[in-house]
Amino acid sequence: MLGAVAVLSFAVAFAALRVLLSRFARFALDHPNARSLHENPVPRTGGIALLAGAAVSLAFGALAVWLPLGLALVLAVVSFVDDVHRLPTLARFGAHLGAAALLVWYLLSPMHPLEMALLIIAVAWITNLYNFMDGSDGLAGGMAAIGFAAYGLAAWWGDALALAAACVAISSAAVAFLLHNHHPARIFLGDVGSIPLGFLAAALGVFGWREDLWPLWFPLLVFGPFIGDATLTLVRRLLRRERVWQAHRDHYYQRMVRMGFGHRATAWIGYALMLVCAGAALLGRNQAPALQAAAFFGASALLAALAVWVDLRWTRFRRAQGAA
Secondary structure, eight states, X not given: OHHHHHHHXXXXXXXXXXXXXXXXXXXXXXXXXXXXXXXXXXXXXXXXXXXXXXXXGXXXXXXXXXXXXXXXXXXXXXXXXXXXSOOOHHHHHHHHHHHHHHHHHHHHOSOXXXXXXHHHHHXXXXXXXHHHTOOSTTHHHHHHHHHHHHHHHHHHHTTOHHXXXXXXXXXXXXXXXXXXXXXXXXXXXXXXXXXXXXXXXXXXXXXHHHTTSSOTHHHHHHTHHHHHHHHHHHHHHHHTTOOTTSOOSOSHHHHHIIIIIXXXXXXXXXXXXXHHHHHHHHHHTTXXXXXXXXXXXXXXXXXHHHHHXXXXXXXXXXXHHHHO
């Protein structure tokens, strides 16, 4: 069954992408600006095709996870409107918090109010950080392909076939998207894709935790490269008293592109990190507590070491630019 889900999701997403590129190529363009890494206008409707491919899972039993999928669709509609006609920041964040609150309340109540509040904030944060990290060709699509494949594999091992079908469909559709998003990208996810993907990364992670398929740290490690980059960047900008809601080019992956690694090398480095984190999470999820801690903190230490390396290279790069 999962093989059929993968093939059909890929085919639907691929066909939808071809239609979007051939008939609607000039619709909802992402025009480059001072904070962009691309140089020419690019359509930002790729998320529509990816979600169409993911919807194939509904024909293979994924209705059992109807709430995360339904809320992702609502966020896709809100985000599509934002892609075409910019919505106020508070309206967007309000929708993200509302979806997170409904998900956590429905899946986990009764629960201590403080714990529930922390989970709601975490779901809303991961929803947004996926959008923050969608700024380099191939990066967010690769995270979706690898991250949701890890979810699907863990769910399959736990006989949660409905969740596995949904995750495999998302991963396969992301592969189809990647074929059109590698540098130079012909199409971007747009908010219509990145916001629902971020929400599903968090929501399906919580769903799997509730079903006792994995510990709560599992989704944090699977999507660790994105969570680490976005969180460290936010903290650094807060300490500098910058306006954190404004677009910028200070993420670690953006620095790597700007330092000369380029989109392709940055994406491949990202894929390697994603595979290491996903592999460590899959291997450690059912182990003794000490081994779980070793898997989580070992992979986290690798991410921290890479962050320090990028910081040092960035400092030298900026000094060299100033000297020139």
